[in-house]
Amino acid sequence: PNFLTMSYTERAAHHTNQTAKDLLTLMDRKKTNLSIAADVVSKDALLKLADTFGPYICVFKTHIDIITDFDEDLITQLKALSEKHDFLIFEDRKFADIGKKQNPPSQTSSLPSNIPPTPFPQTGNTVVHQYASGIYKIASWSHITNAHPIPGEGIIKGLASVGLNLFSPTTASPLSRGLLLLAEMSSAGALTTGTYPSQAYTMACKNRDFVFGFIGQRRLSSEGTEEGDEPDFVYLTPGVQMASKGDDLGQQYRTPEEVVLESGCDVIIVGRGLYGAKDSKKAAEEYRRAGWNAYLKRIGM
Numbered sequence: 001p002n003f004l005t006m007s008y009t010e011r012a013a014h015h016t017n018q019t020a021k022d023l024l025t026l027m028d029r030k031k032t033n034l035s036i037a038a039d040v041v042s043k044d045a046l047l048k049l050a051d052t053f054g055p056y057i058c059v060f061k062t063h064i065d066i067i068t069d070f071d072e073d074l075i076t077q078l079k080a081l082s083e084k085h086d087f088l089i090f091e092d093r094k095f096a097d098i099g100k101k102q103n104p105p106s107q108t109s110s111l112p113s114n115i116p117p118t119p120f121p122q123t124g125n126t127v128v129h130q131y132a133s134g135i136y137k138i139a140s141w142s143h144i145t146n147a148h149p150i151p152g153e154g155i156i157k158g159l160a161s162v163g164l165n166l167f168s169p170t171t172a173s174p175l176s177r178g179l180l181l182l183a184e185m186s187s188a189g190a191l192t193t194g195t196y197p198s199q200a201y202t203m204a205c206k207n208r209d210f211v212f213g214f215i216g217q218r219r220l221s222s223e224g225t226e227e228g229d230e231p232d233f234v235y236l237t238p239g240v241q242m243a244s245k246g247d248d249l250g251q252q253y254r255t256p257e258e259v260v261l262e263s264g265c266d267v268i269i270v271g272r273g274l275y276g277a278k279d280s281k282k283a284a285e286e287y288r289r290a291g292w293n294a295y296l297k298r299i300g301m
């Protein structure tokens with residue numbers, strides 16, 4: 001199948017991961033492939049971005065560790081806004097640690113109440129704890145997170161042991177999570193070159209229950225798979241702005257057309273182009289429309 005010319009909804013049927021299905025159907029339902037990179041440092045500012053841009057986006061991308069006044073109420077409110085405006089939350093945590101043996105964690109004290117203790121064996125890896133525990137308990141609220149493939153496949157297995165074994169504390173129904181691998185970066189001089197992206201691709205193919213896509217700059221394809229059995233992945237792409245080509249710290253920008261139409265990516269992630277705009281709603285509608293029109297053109301509508 002040619003996923004490039006297929007609608008997001010049709011592609012949802014080619015995924016087993018529930019988060020992938022939710023995201024793809026949400027995008028068509030809401031007519032948006034726009035995500036905001038909410039890089040602000042206070043709780044109020046973050047919630048304000050979620051409420052202002054919520055109606056225009058499919059994904060709200062956070063860096064929760066830059067919030068100076070983080071508290072649990074922030075998560076409660078962010079979850080409520082995600083339901084109110086119908087968007088998914090993506091904590092851009094960029095996990096990069098290994099499956100390292102540690103002392104058994106003291107389970108009762110540090111785990112959020114909705115994470116069952118079973119996925120934490122004696123040999124729990126570092127990323128397991130980084131994802132489930134600590135102050136932020138990312139797995140308990142973030143639908144999507146991401147990881148660097150650099151440590152090898154163990155990082156995926158560790159994160160999946162948490163993300164695929166979560167249950168809602170209220171309804172006890174499964175809360176499946178999804179993972180994106182970082183195949184490429186948008187910044188100048190990034191080391192994600194050569195065979196790096198295709199090795200990331202191979203790892204993703206082997207872990208499709210949890211890995212449903214990539215953060216990258218173009219749609220990847222595997223070499224050597226038989227035509228017809230190539231799997232589908234969802235591509236979320238940062239480094240998007242219409243008015244600027246870059247910043248003075250190496251960021252390199254492309255337009256929604258270049259990203260969605262020419263490079264075959266799915267979700268445009270825009271930070272300063274949105275929250276830096278004078279008129280938030282006007283900018284949100286401009287980026288939403290540009291991303292959406294590029295998608296319609298791509299699928300021939």
Ligand code: 5IU
Binds near residue numbers: 037092187239
């Ligand atoms: N980001 C990038 N490039 C990348 C990756 C992540 O810009 O290759 I991986 C993040 C950094 C920031 C957002 O959170 O995406 C881009 O914000 P601006 O649109 O403000 O540049």
